[in-house]
Amino acid sequence: MKNNIIRLIYIVLAPFIILSLYLGYLHLFQGSFLATHPKNPRVIELEKLVNRGKILDREGLILAESVDTNGLTIRRYPYGETFAHVVGYVSDKRIKTGLEASYNDVLLGLTKKPSLKNYLAKLQGKPNEGFNLVTTLDSELQVLGQQLLGGKRGAIVALRPQTNEVLALVSAPSFDPNQLKANWASLNADEAQKPLLNRATQGLYPPGSILKIMTGAGALEKDPELKEIFYCPGYIQVRNYKLNDTAVHGKIDFERAMAVSCNTTFATLGLSLGSEEFYNTALKVGFLKSLDFDLGVNKSFIPAASELPVEDLAQSAIGQGKILATPLHMALLASVIANNGKMIEPSLITQVQTNAREVIEEIKPKEGQQVFSEATVGRIRNAMVKVVTEGTGKNAQIKGVEVAGKTGTAENPHGDPHSWFVGFAPAQNPQIVVAILVENGGQGGKEAAVMAKAIIERALKD
Amino acid sequence: MGSLRRKERQLIFYVSLLLMVGLGILKYLFPDLEVKMLSQGLIIMAVFLGLHMFLNILKYKCDLYLLPMMAALSGIGLVFLYRLEPAYAERQFWWIIVGAVSFIIAILTTKDYRKLGQFKYIYILVGLLALIVTVVFGTRVGGSTNWITIGQFRFQPAEVVKLFLVLFLASYLVDKKELLAKPKLEHLGPLLVMWGMSVLFLVSQKDLGTALLFFGTFLAMLYAATGKLTYITIGSLMFSGGAAVAYFLFGHVKVRFDIWLNPWADIDGKGYQIAQSLFAIGSGGIFGSGLGFGKSSIIPAVHTDFIFATVLEELGFIGGIGVISLYLLLIYRGFKIALRAKNDFGVMLATGLTCLLAIQTFIILGGVTKLIPLTGITLPFMSYGGSSLLANFILIGLLCSISHREEEEYEK
Numbered sequence: 001m002k003n004n005i006i007r008l009i010y011i012v013l014a015p016f017i018i019l020s021l022y023l024g025y026l027h028l029f030q031g032s033f034l035a036t037h038p039k040n041p042r043v044i045e046l047e048k049l050v051n052r053g054k055i056l057d058r059e060g061l062i063l064a065e066s067v068d069t070n071g072l073t074i075r076r077y078p079y080g081e082t083f084a085h086v087v088g089y090v091s092d093k094r095i096k097t098g099l100e101a102s103y104n105d106v107l108l109g110l111t112k113k114p115s116l117k118n119y120l121a122k123l124q125g126k127p128n129e130g131f132n133l134v135t136t137l138d139s140e141l142q143v144l145g146q147q148l149l150g151g152k153r154g155a156i157v158a159l160r161p162q163t164n165e166v167l168a169l170v171s172a173p174s175f176d177p178n179q180l181k182a183n184w185a186s187l188n189a190d191e192a193q194k195p196l197l198n199r200a201t202q203g204l205y206p207p208g209s210i211l212k213i214m215t216g217a218g219a220l221e222k223d224p225e226l227k228e229i230f231y232c233p234g235y236i237q238v239r240n241y242k243l244n245d246t247a248v249h250g251k252i253d254f255e256r257a258m259a260v261s262c263n264t265t266f267a268t269l270g271l272s273l274g275s276e277e278f279y280n281t282a283l284k285v286g287f288l289k290s291l292d293f294d295l296g297v298n299k300s301f302i303p304a305a306s307e308l309p310v311e312d313l314a315q316s317a318i319g320q321g322k323i324l325a326t327p328l329h330m331a332l333l334a335s336v337i338a339n340n341g342k343m344i345e346p347s348l349i350t351q352v353q354t355n356a357r358e359v360i361e362e363i364k365p366k367e368g369q370q371v372f373s374e375a376t377v378g379r380i381r382n383a384m385v386k387v388v389t390e391g392t393g394k395n396a397q398i399k400g401v402e403v404a405g406k407t408g409t410a411e412n413p414h415g416d417p418h419s420w421f422v423g424f425a426p427a428q429n430p431q432i433v434v435a436i437l438v439e440n441g442g443q444g445g446k447e448a449a450v451m452a453k454a455i456i457e458r459a460l461k462d
Numbered sequence: 463m464g465s466l467r468r469k470e471r472q473l474i475f476y477v478s479l480l481l482m483v484g485l486g487i488l489k490y491l492f493p494d495l496e497v498k499m500l501s502q503g504l505i506i507m508a509v510f511l512g513l514h515m516f517l518n519i520l521k522y523k524c525d526l527y528l529l530p531m532m533a534a535l536s537g538i539g540l541v542f543l544y545r546l547e548p549a550y551a552e553r554q555f556w557w558i559i560v561g562a563v564s565f566i567i568a569i570l571t572t573k574d575y576r577k578l579g580q581f582k583y584i585y586i587l588v589g590l591l592a593l594i595v596t597v598v599f600g601t602r603v604g605g606s607t608n609w610i611t612i613g614q615f616r617f618q619p620a621e622v623v624k625l626f627l628v629l630f631l632a633s634y635l636v637d638k639k640e641l642l643a644k645p646k647l648e649h650l651g652p653l654l655v656m657w658g659m660s661v662l663f664l665v666s667q668k669d670l671g672t673a674l675l676f677f678g679t680f681l682a683m684l685y686a687a688t689g690k691l692t693y694i695t696i697g698s699l700m701f702s703g704g705a706a707v708a709y710f711l712f713g714h715v716k717v718r719f720d721i722w723l724n725p726w727a728d729i730d731g732k733g734y735q736i737a738q739s740l741f742a743i744g745s746g747g748i749f750g751s752g753l754g755f756g757k758s759s760i761i762p763a764v765h766t767d768f769i770f771a772t773v774l775e776e777l778g779f780i781g782g783i784g785v786i787s788l789y790l791l792l793i794y795r796g797f798k799i800a801l802r803a804k805n806d807f808g809v810m811l812a813t814g815l816t817c818l819l820a821i822q823t824f825i826i827l828g829g830v831t832k833l834i835p836l837t838g839i840t841l842p843f844m845s846y847g848g849s850s851l852l853a854n855f856i857l858i859g860l861l862c863s864i865s866h867r868e869e870e871e872y873e874k
Contacts, residue, residue, distance in 0.1 A: 019833055022833050023774075034743065035745045
């Protein structure tokens with residue numbers, strides 16, 4: 001019997017060993033998640049005791065800071081509505097959005113490593129200092145973007161290629177986060193304008209013709225030697241559906257088709273790709289995928305390959321039908337061409353600093369994957385240059401700079417078509433990538449291309 | 463005074479130091495706490511010292527570490543109760559004294575514990591009777607109806623019944639162990655019936671923690687007596703089956719299981735208790751936020767089931783492992799007594815009592831940390847609870863008695 005008991009001892013002991021290991025696991029791997037969880041009442045209390053960190057643009061200009069007025073600490077946003085969506089706000093109803101939300105624990109200094117220095121400060125009763133966030137944002141570009149959109153509804157995204165740092169993320173209409181309490185009810189009730197919505201990351205729109213970049217790339221990946229001359233009679237009959245074009249283009253090659261945005265050509269290309277490969281190409285450029293970004297981004301949508309009969313496939317190939325994408329995603333699509341075929345996930349933060357400008361953390365831009373071959377991308381790039389020099393994007397021309405772009409006029413059931421423009425410049429050595437969307441803005445070549453020119457010009461001035 | 467039990471005296475001295483430092487810190491941090499807290503602390507230490515002297519006078523040869531560990535765990539529990547709910551702490555103070563008295567009574571009435579082995583059927587009858595009483599007269603406290611209320615006084619018979627269960631099993635198994643080596647239904651029968659009824663009663667009372675405890679202890683003792691792994695396997699299968707049935711049949715079981723898997727789905731509702739417990743644990747870190755600096759008082763039942771969450775938050779991972787170690791040491795000493803005993807009944811009884819302590823401790827520690835689904839059961843010596851304290855003091859008393867008697871065998 002004694003032997004049984006010895007074995008029993010092991011059986012009884014084992015769960016306690018497991019418990020101890022589990023506690024270790026909890027602390028090591030879930031410790032910070034639990035300690036900084038928004039529903040953890042300690043975090044809520046701590047917030048009242050901590051000097052919340054600042055949010056800065058890439059030059060160090062202050063986008064958000066806590067100030068003491070008459071003993072009360074309030075959060076101030078010097079740029080008002082310009083950065084409202086990306087920087088976000090902290091309301092006293094404990095709602096947080098934007099970077100204020102995603103980096104809450106950094107701003108509260110909760111990511112501080114336990115050290116003797118910090119412990120001594122705690123004992124001395126020194127108020128806890130949060131960390132400052134240095135973003136990739138360029139205030140000049142953001143302000144310009146805000147001005148360009150004016151009273152219209154839309155979004156502007158500007159990236160620096162090679163790293164895909166986000167230089168500007170504008171959504172309009174916007175709101176003044178300094179007056180949130182006063183305007184809360186009316187802001188929330190505004191169903192027509194939806195000022196609280198971050199259209200750049202959350203708005204899903206049919207991409208229209210700018211998706212021809214993807215369709216074209218997919219076709220070139222399949223047939224790199226594509227020399228076909230297409231014939232466009234002004235429409236294409238796809239089984240029971242007649243897809244109309246904007247004009248009769250006659251005989252055109254790939255580059256010209258891109259320049260004039262020939263629906264017939266790209267519908268043809270989409271059909272020859274087939275629903276399977278079209279779908280896979282879309283997945284490759286990030287459709288249906290969650291983006292690892294500092295702000296929440298809605299997933300761009302494409303129906304499953306099995307749900308793309310030829311009629312729908314033809315429409316999808318030209319960015320209509322059920323396809324939906326966010327402006328940020330379309331900027332990424334353009335960046336793939338700018339970055340020689342590499343898809344690099346965008347980033348908003350470069351550094352975390354203490355108030356004394358000491359760098360706590362350097363955040364490196366993300367690696368990226370090769371999505372299209374350099375040959376494919378080269379041809380798309382040339383085609384995109386033609387869009388601006390001789391095609392639908394003439395309004396984006398800049399003297400002395402080779403601009404590559406694509407316009408889009410997205411039909412939608414709610415009124416005038418949305419106006420899109422994506423592009424980058426200088427075409428051979430890009431310094432800036434933009435995506436512009438103007439809701440119900442009419443033809444892409446008009447509204448959006450004009451705004452793109454202004455943004456690119458300013459960006460290249462430095 | 464005997465050098466026989468000197469080590470015990472030394473350890474109690476260290477425990478006293480721990481207790482007084484803890485109470486001192488609390489008084490400094492919370493000036494509103496009454497000064498009598500400190501005198502109560504001193505009295506408790508005097509009580510344990512008194513128990514030590516009692517054992518000395520009797521020239522008891524029982525294990526030297528049982529009393530100090532019991533004192534340490536009760537003391538730490540008391541400190542945390544003063545920190546969380548001073549009103550309950552005071553009651554716990556009185557219950558510790560009652561516990562100490564029952565310890566003395568247990569020692570005195572079991573001069574020869576072997577005589578206990580003769581009353582097996584009485585134990586099971588008394589046990590079942592007590593459980594039936596709660597079915598008929600029980601009042602609801604928290605999730606279970608397993609309580610008896612007499613005036614202002616609330617008592618959980620199940621806590622004492624568990625001792626009867628172990629006494630019954632020990633005596634029965636010792637008599638029948640050869641027969642049970644072959645799993646024959648006629649010998650297993652009465653066992654299964656007795657055990658089955660107790661578990662069913664408990665389940666009907668929604669006291670799932672105690673049901674699990676009974677079940678586990680039963681299997682452990684069966685294995686100790688027969689060495690047959692098949693019993694444990696079949697038992698575990700039966701348990702899983704029963705648990706699955708309970709999941710689909712009983713809403714509250716389903717809830718417990720669901721929030722164990724994912725408390726985050728309902729952080730403000732059903733998952734609140736576990737989520738807040740985890741927040742407390744995570745916020746404490748390795749070294750803890752310091753005694754008195756945590757914010758675990760918002761956890762429901764923090765002074766009973768969830769006291770360990772406060773320990774983890776304020777004393778950190780280190781403190782948590784420390785407390786677990788204390789329990790492990792106690793369990794180790796209990797098994798050592800079982801292994802050293804020369805009398806079969808002593809072996810079985812000591813094993814059973816130790817398993818009772820071990821399994822109960824694991825059930826609540828695991829539940830509170832989300833390792834296993836939460837069941838309402840007390841953490842021995844630390845949770846607030848008169849019946850629990852009483853039962854566990856008696857448990858240690860019995861272990862002491864066995865230990866003394868068996869050490870005497872070695873000197874013959």
